[in-house]
Amino acid sequence: MDFKTDLNYRKEVLTTLLHQVVLHEKEIINALYLDFKKPAFETVLTETSYIVTELKETIKNLKKWAKPKAVLPSILNFPSTDFIYKEPYGKVLVIAPWNYPYQLALAPLIAAVAAGNQVVLKPSELTPKTAAVLATIISKTFGPEHVEVVQGGVAVSQELLAQRWDYIFFTGSVPVGKIVAKAAAIHLTPITLELGGKNPCIVDQTAAIACAAKRIVWGKFINAGQTCIAPDYLLVQKDVYNELIKHLKEEIILAYGQNPRNSPDYARIINHKNWKRLAERIDPKKIVHGGQTDPEDNYIAPTLIAETTVDSLLMQEEIFGPILPILTYTNATDLQQIVSTYEKPLSLYVFTKNNAFARKIITSYSFGGGCINDTIIHFSNKRLPFGGVGHSGMGAYHGALSFNVFSHHKSIVKKANWLDLPMRYAPYKDKLKTI
Ligand code: NAD
Numbered sequence: 001m002d003f004k005t006d007l008n009y010r011k012e013v014l015t016t017l018l019h020q021v022v023l024h025e026k027e028i029i030n031a032l033y034l035d036f037k038k039p040a041f042e043t044v045l046t047e048t049s050y051i052v053t054e055l056k057e058t059i060k061n062l063k064k065w066a067k068p069k070a071v072l073p074s075i076l077n078f079p080s081t082d083f084i085y086k087e088p089y090g091k092v093l094v095i096a097p098w099n100y101p102y103q104l105a106l107a108p109l110i111a112a113v114a115a116g117n118q119v120v121l122k123p124s125e126l127t128p129k130t131a132a133v134l135a136t137i138i139s140k141t142f143g144p145e146h147v148e149v150v151q152g153g154v155a156v157s158q159e160l161l162a163q164r165w166d167y168i169f170f171t172g173s174v175p176v177g178k179i180v181a182k183a184a185a186i187h188l189t190p191i192t193l194e195l196g197g198k199n200p201c202i203v204d205q206t207a208a209i210a211c212a213a214k215r216i217v218w219g220k221f222i223n224a225g226q227t228c229i230a231p232d233y234l235l236v237q238k239d240v241y242n243e244l245i246k247h248l249k250e251e252i253i254l255a256y257g258q259n260p261r262n263s264p265d266y267a268r269i270i271n272h273k274n275w276k277r278l279a280e281r282i283d284p285k286k287i288v289h290g291g292q293t294d295p296e297d298n299y300i301a302p303t304l305i306a307e308t309t310v311d312s313l314l315m316q317e318e319i320f321g322p323i324l325p326i327l328t329y330t331n332a333t334d335l336q337q338i339v340s341t342y343e344k345p346l347s348l349y350v351f352t353k354n355n356a357f358a359r360k361i362i363t364s365y366s367f368g369g370g371c372i373n374d375t376i377i378h379f380s381n382k383r384l385p386f387g388g389v390g391h392s393g394m395g396a397y398h399g400a401l402s403f404n405v406f407s408h409h410k411s412i413v414k415k416a417n418w419l420d421l422p423m424r425y426a427p428y429k430d431k432l433k434t435i
Pocket of ligand 1 (some may be wrong): 023095096097098099100104122123124125150154157158161172173174176177179193194195196197227228229318320346388393417
């Protein structure tokens with residue numbers, strides 16, 4: 001079968017993939033639990049059901065997305081009909097992270113296959129159980145000449161990056177994103193970089209505080225804070241600081257109980273190295289809530305930190321764990337000073353009832369995407385492009401856009417022969433005066 005040209009084959013194989021992912025759902029839930037105690041509900045919500053929806057949507061729309069698109073011709077070319085053809089790039093490399101190891105591996109893979117590419121997927125080595133199920137699903141669906149999973153760590157990733165690809169889709173950290181960009185530059189390979197950053201979450205004095213606290217706690221502590229678009233730090237207008245802290249504490253207890261270690265709904269830190277990095281960043285003097293850690297279990301409780309400075313260790317880089325520093329601000333100048341300390345983040349959140357303030361925040365700062373009065377849910381609307389800007393990434397995907405990411409858009413003008421206006425042809429003589 002020629003997956004490059006045969007749309008029916010692409011649909012068929014994606015339908016087989018759908019069958020396989022449904023068949024292996026329980027295994028994926030189990031694998032993610034073994035990898036870092038990811039709760040089953042969170043796996044279904046953020047990984048498996050997301051992929052099933054993405055597959056159904058892609059299968060349904062594949063022919064529409066792949067069809068050459070007629071566009072209005074230019075009057076200068078009259079008479080012509082103009083089209084955009086979608087052409088597969090060819091060989092695509094997808095490198096995935098560990099934090100949503102199933103969804104962030106399969107979503108780009110599905111789009112790359114839909115667009116007619118050959119794909120090599122390198123899942124993260126830090127979630128080996130999930131990577132093993134992914135490899136099984138892929139080998140039961142595709143021949144290795146079409147889609148292949150290559151497992152391994154940094155060395156394997158670097159070997160792959162040393163090869164020539166027609167497109168590289170990378171999701172992961174900023175430093176590794178730079179390595180990918182350098183490797184791609186050697187062959188002028190186009191890339192998408194889905195990276196991270198320090199995502200601010202602003203709460204002003206008009207915000208619906210109880211509701212804000214509930215939505216912040218969910219968006220921050222889902223996946224134990226290991227979410228690229230999780231609020232990294234809170235910026236709270238000083239008049240509502242105490243009220244917000246009170247509600248944040250209540251919401252943490254409501255969600256995970258007095259001892260989150262016993263909660264079936266709370267994941268663990270991915271490994272000891274990350275646990276140590278995070279544990280070292282908790283300053284006991286600044287703990288407002290939580291702070292308990294256990295290296296045996298890679299456990300860190302949902303932790304609130306009263307932060308006063310951007311110079312602390314916690315505020316130096318993306319946290320990527322269940323520690324939430326809370327800073328206060330008085331006015332727009334304070335806000336500006338703090339937010340602009342950092343590179344452009346992947347997301348930004350603002351809680352307010354003041355529409356003018358929300359608009360000002362959204363338009364004043366550059367960031368990948370975000371929400372007004374909620375956290376992380378912009379991810380779930382397939383009609384919204386998902387991606388970063390500046391250091392948080394380049395390129396965006398989701399829904400129909402994902403198909404376009406993996407397609408070269410080839411412009412074609414089909415000229416008619418029945419009329420051939422002489423205007424453009426030499427000798428030009430006095431033609432310059434007529435344009
Ligand atoms: P990572 O950059 O360490 O690893 C990602 C992938 O790159 C893995 O498959 C890994 O094997 C490979 N890799 C690691 N080091 C490498 C090297 N030196 N050379 C070549 N390949 C290498 O990222 P991670 O720890 O898996 O994920 C966490 C990061 O990813 C966070 O910064 C987070 O914000 C970001 N992230 C972004 C998104 C997004 O959609 N924008 C989603 C999830 C995670």
